[in-house]
Amino acid sequence: MYRTNTCGELRLSHAGQTVTLSGWVQKMREFGGMTFVDLRDRYGITQLVFNMETNPEQFKLAQKLGREFVVRATGVVAERSNKNPNMPTGDIEIHVDSIEILNAAETPPFTIEENSDGGDELRMKYRYLDMRRAPLQRNLMLRHRMAQSVRHYLDLQGFIEVETPVMIKSTPEGARDFVVPSRMNQGQFYALPQSPQMFKQLLMVSGYDRYMQIVKCFRDEDLRADRQPEFTQIDCEMAFVEQQDILEVFEGLTKHLFNEVLQVQFEGSFLKLPWEQAMSEYGSDKPDLRFEMKIKELVTRNANRAEGELSEAKHETRKAEDETRDTKHETRNPEERSLPSHASRVTSHDSSASRVTRFDSSGFPAFDDAEYIGGIIAAGCAEYTRKQLDELTDFVKKPQVGAKGLIYVKYNMDGTIKSSVDKFFDAAALQGWAEVTGAKPGDLLLILAGKRDKTLKALGDLRLEMGRQLNLMDKNKYVPLWVVDFPLVEWDEETARFYAMHHPFTAPKPEDIPMLDIDPGQVHANAYDLVINGIEIGGGSIRIHDAGLQKKMFEVLGFTDEQAEYRFGFLMNAFKYGAPPHGGIAFGFDRWVSLFAGLNSIRDVIAFPKNNQGRDVMQDSPSNLDEEQLKELGIKIS
């Protein structure tokens, strides 16, 4: 027998018992006549004691041990004379009667402890050693608990888990596919699924009206700390549902997970934030709502007079968008359709800013030419030094943020105002900005100007940076929300066509369907994202279940009938045989686990992750194939 107990379970109540433990030697502390050995398994650490006087034979054996040796020890559980309150087993130790080396070990290249001394690269190379460490083991156990919890909850809700194929047909929409060559069908390839999207829709056609799967997905795109080439989704689909039905079920799942795993509860239902509002108030489609600091608009105007580099087709949509925006301004009713009442947008105050500020003839070029001017209020930051402001300027001018410069206005406690544009605007104008933005004495107003989309994004980045600097992102606070009403399609200048923002099966909002023919760029999707603390945790949509509407969608996306038939023919066919209304959602499981683990990277919630370049540095994959293998597959490397 290798063990009667684990290294984490023995307590004072076990004192006097003879036990056998097996595990790894974590650390040894040797004295003249006494040796302490910390024995570790995934349940904890227990101290073994060897005494030269009471058992010289075993004492000698213990001196031969080294770090990470695998050993079996039998002995008596004894109360410690010096207890260690920092460890669960700290009240006891094992007086060892016999120790046996099950397997010796080379000295590992880094320390296998709570905080390792090894760097990322080294730990990835010896991943199996890194995973012996408690933090990694906690992460993987958390992952396990969450997976169990998801399955349990969805099972109770009537979902059934169905496996879908991993070798499927390549669909060039969206992300690039990983492909698998077929030996039996030379020159042809399978693809690994970016998600089981079409299969889960077919399951709805087949009548499995509540489907779920925790499933690997594959995308051949460049990686980030929160993106791996293969990752795991909680994939779900439901039939005979509307958006609200889906949001309710998965808000339920979200609350269940938070409650079961983190013991965090939420009051009421999650905020539903329209995409346009998310963009205009937070400069992001995944806003971090742990803090306010909304973006305040000073002015938006038609900037078509600017650069003439736009393509013909782009011009069309751009004009259409600008027209809508202008309309919003004139009617002082910027919020469309579904905005809840709490959404007060600054545009409605525009008149007060415009009264005292001529943004188009101030003599300040950055403002006079700007399509959009907006800012955020850094509360209580009027005391910021020149150096701090310069650093913020550098931050927004980084190519990743892309602003041309940063304008600041300090509203000092004594009522005076100091800004970087004092030359161009008088005190009344600057005071007017405070009225519009809601800045109070002691606040710092940070303003960016330029193209509307880019400037909002930059303001969003600046908002997050200020949130970090002012410690407004509390790791123990969780603010989930639904972002809804995404645009259905996005125009791409390079290829001069529309692309589905979600995917080509996303249904338009019913009231927008007529606009598909006139102005697809204005159509809203019946889609939703779950966002928590600025992280996109999941997203989904109501799907198109009507073959005619799907055909129309393919037209909008510029597919010929032949292309649509070639790529998605089987789905269109299936829809001819009675497809129920349906919709679904998929969650990024790795991201969700890393959120719960309090990590910024998903790597450490994945047992065997890949690095930035998509390489497995432990296996050293991907790797070359033999000539023989290639020949069999009919593949030639150029």
Place this chain on the structure above:
RNA sequence: GGUCGUGUAGUUCAGUUGGGUAGAAUAUCGGCCUGUCACGCCGAGGGUCGCGGGUUCGAGUCCCGUCGCGACCGCCA
């Protein structure tokens, strides 16, 4: 494809204007130590300064190229 950062002992890092045999901590090995749990004390070994080229009397340090790693942008739902 791009921006930024980084590469020095097994490991984590320091190394000034370009100037003595390239250091510290930790790990490893040896010695001493009977209550440690970051044990302590003494000692030892350990270096292709990522790689290639250049400038120089002299390069870890400066220049050019290249490779690896990380974060981000593009890309990606």
